[in-house]
Amino acid sequence: MQGWIDVGPADLIEGELRGLEVGERLVLLARYQGRITAMDDSCNHAGCLLSGGWMHEKKGAVVCPCHEYAFELGTGRNVTYPRLCDDQAAFEVRIERGRVMIHIPPE
Numbered sequence: 001m002q003g004w005i006d007v008g009p010a011d012l013i014e015g016e017l018r019g020l021e022v023g024e025r026l027v028l029l030a031r032y033q034g035r036i037t038a039m040d041d042s043c044n045h046a047g048c049l050l051s052g053g054w055m056h057e058k059k060g061a062v063v064c065p066c067h068e069y070a071f072e073l074g075t076g077r078n079v080t081y082p083r084l085c086d087d088q089a090a091f092e093v094r095i096e097r098g099r100v101m102i103h104i105p106p107e
């Protein structure tokens, strides 16, 4: 299927954050409440890697290790107040035959 990229096995454990290089991009995969999500791994605030952060269970968000902004898993929405940076780009995810497929729209 056009535009979909196989980024590896769908073997993430619950709560896992996994950083990947996908072409030129850094992508964060996460498993939260059984669902695998994908977003830009490079924080839009100052470029730290979200995969080095942690999951905020209550918010369903990943917390950046540098300044602790939180981005909702699945949507990439910045759920930190005050909002001092943008939302993260989030990518559609499909699981096919045990593999994670993500869709990165052309820039």
Ligand code: FES
Pocket: 043, 044, 045, 046, 047, 048, 064, 065, 066, 067, 068, 069
């Ligand atoms: S670099 Fe992520 S919150 Fe500042």
